[in-house]
Amino acid sequence: MSTLETMPSTETDDGPTPSRDIVRMLGLAVALALTACLALLAVVVPGQNSMPREVPIGLAGPEETVSQLANLLSTAQPDAYDVRIFDDAEAMRDATEQREIYGGFVMDESSPGVIIATGASPALASFLTSFGGQLGLTNVSDVAQTTAADPTATGILVAVVLTSILSLLGAFGLARLEPGRPRAQVVGAVVLAVVTGLAVAGSLQLLGSVEGVFWTVAGAVALAVLGGTLAALGLIALLGLVGAVAYLVIVVLPGIGLAGMTSAPEMLPAGWGTLGQYLPPGASGSLLQSVAYFGGGGALRPVLVLLGWAVLGLVLVALGTLRRRRADARAAALEAALAAEAEADAEEAAESRRQHDDSLAAGPAGAAEPASVAESARTSGPAVRPEPAEVSEPAEVPETSKEPVRSETPGTSADGPADTDDRGPAEPDRPWRQ
Incomplete structure (x- = not known):
């Protein structure tokens, strides 16, 4: 094995690399910093430019x-x-x-x-x-006196801020706990609104910010939470996480600053105070002031505004659900088409194999003979090996004559001139043994 094969890779396809983690962390940090700056501007700038305007x-x-x-x-x-x-x-x-x-x-x-x-x-x-x-x-x-324990109505201001943020958090939590179940999300929003209304009204009563108006304050807080939660749920159902961020950046943060709780909506820059009264935080603050200090006077407009946000949220939830169902239907149709195509390919491959087997079976008999012979040999057991036949030696050629063969020419032999020595005639050649 080579060194390159044994060295661990620094990049993997399955998980994020360190560089990607750094980029994501930087992006998150920048987004949070921008959100904090926007929140600071939304709260401080209206106060810095506060002065009577009509x-x-x-x-x-x-x-x-x-x-x-x-x-x-x-x-x-x-x-x-x-x-x-x-x-x-x-x-x-x-x-x-x-x-x-x-x-x-x-x-x-x-x-x-x-x-x-x-x-x-x-x-x-x-x-x-x-x-x-x-x-x-x-x-x-x-004619609308605050309590001695809270002469500047700070409790109402804090309640507006908390309920605005809680509406967004509640919507995000319901979307995560009950994904794809719009009815359960709406029911959860109603339950959250009722519980929050009772809890906030009890806290304001305990702190002395309101006196003797527990149930009306609880109803106002519940309506405020319901409108904000349903609106946030609708944006989340339609846009996902982007919808939650959009609700925070467009509705919650500007709405708190433009509510005019620390001064009055008419003391904000022209047009901005009016806009703030049509956002959930501004409408919530105005409604709480009406039920806590005015006996319900002037509560009609903020009630209608919050109901409008609730209805808008329900419409957005319905649109998001319809969009998701259509996407699921398209995905199911695509999956069914892919499954049908795979099944057709499998049937085509099986048909091709059958045709191939049929063509082999319909071939010449000699082509199938080796297979039959091999099968018979495999079933008949081990074959008896024949012993090799003995090779017999060739018979010895008898001597025909003691005298050598002489040539027809006198004085010569077949091998050359006649031998003149006295050793006698040469012995005839003997045949070689095999």
């Missing part, structure tokens, strides 16, 4: 006073506020409770004051309170 607030009171205050607001910060005029303080309060506005100023001489909604936006509530103090309005009425 924030809806209300004014109520005498027409002349209200007009002067509206001009003052538009002059101080152009396009910062969308000022809406109400007949009285009660109408403005109702609009605030339905989340049509974030609050406003009551300039009525009988009951001047400021109406705020801390549960909608602690930042805007603080601004309205401060600006009202400059106007001499010290009576502040909070």
